Amino acid sequence: TRQIKLAVIPGDGIGPEVITEANKVLDAVLVGTDVAIERTHFSLGAARYLETGDTLTDEDLDAIKQNDVILLGAVGGAPGDPRLANANIERGLLLKLRFSLDHYANVRPSILLPGESSPLSNPGDVDFVVVREGTEGPYVGNGGAIRAGTPHEIANEVSINTAHGVDRVVRYAFELAQSRPAKKLTLVHKTNVLVFAGALWKRHVDAVAAQYPDVTVDYLHVDAATIFLVTDPARFDVIVTDNLFGDILTDLAGAISGGIGLAASGNINPDGDFPSMFEPVHGSAPDIAGQQKADPSAAILSVAMMLDHLGLPEQAAQIRDAVAADVAERNGQASRTSEIGDRIAQRITASVTQRA
Amino acid sequence: TRQIKLAVIPGDGIGPEVITEANKVLDAVLVGTDVAIERTHFSLGAARYLETGDTLTDEDLDAIKQNDVILLGAVGGAPGDPRLANANIERGLLLKLRFSLDHYANVRPSILLPGESSPLSNPGDVDFVVVREGTEGPYVGNGGAIRAGTPHEIANEVSINTAHGVDRVVRYAFELAQSRPAKKLTLVHKTNVLVFAGALWKRHVDAVAAQYPDVTVDYLHVDAATIFLVTDPARFDVIVTDNLFGDILTDLAGAISGGIGLAASGNINPDGDFPSMFEPVHGSAPDIAGQQKADPSAAILSVAMMLDHLGLPEQAAQIRDAVAADVAERNGQASRTSEIGDRIAQRITASVTQRA
Numbered sequence A, B: 001t002r003q004i005k006l007a008v009i010p011g012d013g014i015g016p017e018v019i020t021e022a023n024k025v026l027d028a029v030l031v032g033t034d035v036a037i038e039r040t041h042f043s044l045g046a047a048r049y050l051e052t053g054d055t056l057t058d059e060d061l062d063a064i065k066q067n068d069v070i071l072l073g074a075v076g077g078a079p080g081d082p083r084l085a086n087a088n089i090e091r092g093l094l095l096k097l098r099f100s101l102d103h104y105a106n107v108r109p110s111i112l113l114p115g116e117s118s119p120l121s122n123p124g125d126v127d128f129v130v131v132r133e134g135t136e137g138p139y140v141g142n143g144g145a146i147r148a149g150t151p152h153e154i155a156n157e158v159s160i161n162t163a164h165g166v167d168r169v170v171r172y173a174f175e176l177a178q179s180r181p182a183k184k185l186t187l188v189h190k191t192n193v194l195v196f197a198g199a200l201w202k203r204h205v206d207a208v209a210a211q212y213p214d215v216t217v218d219y220l221h222v223d224a225a226t227i228f229l230v231t232d233p234a235r236f237d238v239i240v241t242d243n244l245f246g247d248i249l250t251d252l253a254g255a256i257s258g259g260i261g262l263a264a265s266g267n268i269n270p271d272g273d274f275p276s277m278f279e280p281v282h283g284s285a286p287d288i289a290g291q292q293k294a295d296p297s298a299a300i301l302s303v304a305m306m307l308d309h310l311g312l313p314e315q316a317a318q319i320r321d322a323v324a325a326d327v328a329e330r331n332g333q334a335s336r337t338s339e340i341g342d343r344i345a346q347r348i349t350a351s352v353t354q355r356a
């Protein structure tokens, strides 16, 4: 038996609900395999903060690092909650995990499945992956203010970009592009304005491109990229971009390809020094929490990415097929969170039984 | 007679073509009024740089400042041109103008006219304005690199945000929101990540909101804002945002509301210390330059914004009506640049004659 240690961080809002379904599907797909999951549950997020004042302690982080992979739901309390006014759960928990665990490749696929609706009238064949840098750029938290609250306040935010950080994610993106049929890579940045960071990105893409002669490379300014995402999303294959641009582009990408309820992601540490973390792109949606209204598909598809990462592509494909089949039958009808999870798990069980 | 001094900067690529039509329409709409335009033509952009090595000299800037308003086409040479490798025309010319002339309110309306096509299948009633801060944020050019070109390179970009700069553009946006039927203002930022800049923006919006009790205020993270721009753009009325987020959102906004060929903008110095500058949102599109393929409507609508700014709302409305009528009759058919300009100018002439 292969033992896999899984850290589960359900988090806040709809996080626990979608993670319940993701775990259900994970269990279903592993029946009859020699893989056993050993789960450790971490109670982190706004609820924990309100109880203890802690966001992510060193002990938490050490315990999480003992695992092979991490599955995360969503974090963040209700936006207006005054008790959270001074807590930044996103920075203190989610970003701290990504940075501490050196998740430098934040991988976010966008596929428009048959039956999925898109706000675009003519989306075409949408199937691309955004590789978002995850450990530097404007996300480093290197900001500050002087004279805060006065008419003379100055607030700065520093985007830090390194050859080390850019080169490794660019290489990851080229490897991915080479493994895909279209073999195309688009760098998205704003080189005409952010000239220093832009030059660094451009130089590394050009240098690595020379080692991947079969990958077609192009460049778009981030503003132009948003235009193409709504006028011709099928033009994209692999996009590589900085942390902030990636944040923006992947929400837009989710919206045009079936909605954010289907957008999965992996925060990957390709070097294997730390566990990689898989999470839906959506947030904690406190307004619908506990109501069984959330679509768990994004969390379930994140489990598929996790299985691919663990070297279990067959099981990953079973999940993807089951989600695709479920989406095709939904006809835009909403279901309860647990019903969607049940249907997908049952579909997997049925197809595995059939094959056996 | 009222004399208006107009600085005309046709620029590069399709800039001169669309500016020819914009001037044609401006002349047509002023026939029979007591307004006389005194134009000064400035040859600036990639062509000038290649000839003289200059982008925007102090003398140019002084001469431009002698005018009441500026009409700009587009700037930027062919992306791959090796002779421009070390010229940053965008920073050295366009951004230098915006910064030197303190264009702190970059105003970009998005209206989906009847007959205009949108990539969205169900756009709804799109009619909003993005007020983009124009003189600070990540655009300040405060970046640098050490060890450039080595594996130890670090490239930083500093976003600078001041109470002075944020407060004035927020006030401008509230004034605008109050003047519109929906009276709604949405702040777009990324306060959960860019916590210092975000806090500054949030605090000023909250403070100014107290002085505009009839304006409804909400907040969206920039990533979420891109989702709403494709799923429910009709929810927006006035958006106020930082320089970089505004750049990204307005290209997307242009794309969903009839395309970037119709997106006009004003770089406004509301204090009147310097001439304001009006320009289409689109770029110089060197690939179609000189072929009479560009749609001059965005440039023509920028003239309408200019006339509003000059206190000539009747003439501005005449231009807008004529563009709307032309768009309604186009049926998605492309025409030559000059034909579109001719049609719109003739329509204005006819309606003015009719009324007289």
Ligand SMILES: CC(C)[C@H](C(=O)O)[C@@H](O)C(=O)O
Residues within 6 Å of the ligand: A090, A091, A094, A095, A247, A281, B192, B193, B223
């Ligand atoms: C919650 C937030 C910090 C996060 C981000 O900005 O990365 C989220 O938007 C995402 O895309 O995963």
Ligand SMILES: CC(C)[C@H](C(=O)O)[C@@H](O)C(=O)O
Residues within 6 Å of the ligand: A192, A193, A223, B090, B091, B094, B095, B247, B281
């Ligand atoms: C050309 C470029 C510098 C400019 C910007 O980024 O502001 C353009 O994209 C715009 O939106 O006017």
